Amino acid sequence: MNSPLISTHLLAELQCHGVRWQGADGLSRKGGAGPSDHKALSLGSHTAMVPMLNRASQDSPYSAVPDAIGAQALIFREGLQVGQVQLPGVPNFYALTTEDGIPYWKIATLHSKDVLATTVLQHCIRMNEAATSCQFCAITQSLTAGQTIARKRPAQLAAVAKAAVALDGVKHMVMTTGTPQSPDRGAAILCESAAAVTAAVDLPIQAQCEPPDDDIWFERLKDSGVVSLGMHLEAVTDEVRQRIMPGKADVPLHRYFSAFEAAVKVFGHGQVSTYILAGLGDSEDAIAQMSERLAGLGVYPFVVPFVPIDGTPLANHPKPDSAFMQRLYPRIGASLRRHGLHSDTINAGCAKCGACSALKHHE
Ligand code: SF4
Structure with missing residues (x-):
C-alpha cells in the first residue's frame, strides 16, 4: 500500500489537507515557530511533518487512527484505508x-x-x-x-x-x-x-x-x-x-x-x-x-x-x-x-x- 509513488503522493496530500488525529496529543506541541500543530509521520523511508492539531485539519478528508501503543497509525480517506504510517516515539x-x-x-x-x-x-x-x-x-x-x-x-x-x-x-x-x-x-x-x-x-x-x-x-x-x-x-x-x-x-x-x-x-x-x-x-x-x-x-x-x-x-x-x-x-x-x-x-x-x-x- 505504501509504494514510493503512493507514499509521495499521499504525503503531499496530507500536508495540504492536514489529518484528523483520532488519538491523544502526547508531547506534540501546539503553537511556536516552525511546524506548529504538526506531528511527524513516516511513510516508508519518508518522514513528513503533517498538520493535525489545528482547526483547519478538522475538515480534512483524511483521518489517522493510532494503534494501542502509538507506534503506527492507519490513514483513512473518507472511511477507506489508504495508507499506514509509523509514528516516531518520544525522544x-x-x-x-x-x-x-x-x-x-x-x-x-x-x-x-x-x-x-x-x-x-x-x-x-x-x-x-x-x-x-x-x-x-x-x-x-x-x-x-x-x-x-x-x-x-x-x-x-x-x-x-x-x-x-x-x-x-x-x-x-x-x-x-x-x-x-x-x-x-x-x-x-x-x-x-x-x-x-x-x-x-x-x-x-x-x-x-x-x-x-x-x-x-x-x-x-x-x-x-x-x-x-x-x-x-x-x-x-x-x-x-x-x-x-x-x-x-x-x-x-x-x-x-x-x-x-x-x-x-x-x-x-x-x-x-x-x-x-x-x-x-x-x-x-x-x-x-x-x-x-x-x-x-x-x-x-x-x-x-x-x-x-x-x-x-x-x-x-x-x-x-x-x-x-x-x-x-x-x-x-x-x-x-x-x-x-x-x-x-x-x-x-x-x-x-x-x-x-x-x-x-x-x-
Ligand atoms: S521539520 Fe524539518 S523542514 Fe520542518 S521546520 Fe523542522 S527542520 Fe525545518
Whole structure:
C-alpha cells in the first residue's frame, strides 16, 4: 500500500489537507515557530511533518487512527484505508531536565526524525503590534502556554544538543530566532548559541534569521560553527509581503538578494536557503520564477504548503490546493536540477530535512 509513488503522493496530500488525529496529543506541541500543530509521520523511508492539531485539519478528508501503543497509525480517506504510517516515539532526551529544573523539551525539540530545533529567542519585534506582525506566525503561543522558555541560554542549548546526539542520534540542528530590536536581527545571539553547541558536540548547525544590517555577520556566524544559513522570504511578491507580513516587508527584496549573494560567498553554493510559503496568495508563476532566480544564485528555495495555525490571524485562511502544490513542485525541482542544488548536499537545516514539504521528491 505504501509504494514510493503512493507514499509521495499521499504525503503531499496530507500536508495540504492536514489529518484528523483520532488519538491523544502526547508531547506534540501546539503553537511556536516552525511546524506548529504538526506531528511527524513516516511513510516508508519518508518522514513528513503533517498538520493535525489545528482547526483547519478538522475538515480534512483524511483521518489517522493510532494503534494501542502509538507506534503506527492507519490513514483513512473518507472511511477507506489508504495508507499506514509509523509514528516516531518520544525522544529519550525529553526525559532530562537542567539543574534548575527546566525540561530539555522546553529548550529544543525533535523535528522529523533526526533534527534538533530550537527558537533561541521566543520573542519578535514584528509581534509588538498587530499591525506589523506576520499573520501566519505563532511564535508567542507556545511561550504563553508554558511549553517553552523565552530565551535559551548557550549553555542550555549545548547540554540539550549533546544529549540529543548521544541519546537520540540527531544529525543536524536548526537554530531560529524571533527578530530582536538590534540591527544584527538575531545574528549575535545565534553566534553565541552556535559557538556553545559546537564546543560541546559535533553537530552541523543551520542558523535562521532576517538579513542582518551588515554582511560581516555571515563570517561571524560561520566562525561560530554555523554551516548553513536560512533567510526566509515567506512570500515572494510585494503585494503579498505587505499584506501578510507588513513589518518584515520593511526589509526590501533587494536587501534579501544582496544578503543572499553575500551569504553564498561565505557558506557556499547550496548552503543558503529560504522558506517560501505557498498558498498565501503568490501565484504559481510568481513562486516558480522567484525560485528560479534564487536557485541561479545558489540559494535553495524551500517551498512548503502554508498551514493555517490556530490563534493566528490566518487561522481561517484556506489551505493550499493540493493540485497547486503538485503543479508547483516539479517546476521548483527543475530549477534545482538546472542549478545543481540538492538537499543531500546541504550541511544542515530545513531544506536538508525536507519534512515540511514534498519538494525532496521532485529534486
Ligand atoms: S523542514 Fe525545518 S521546520 Fe520542518 S521539520 Fe524539518 S527542520 Fe523542522
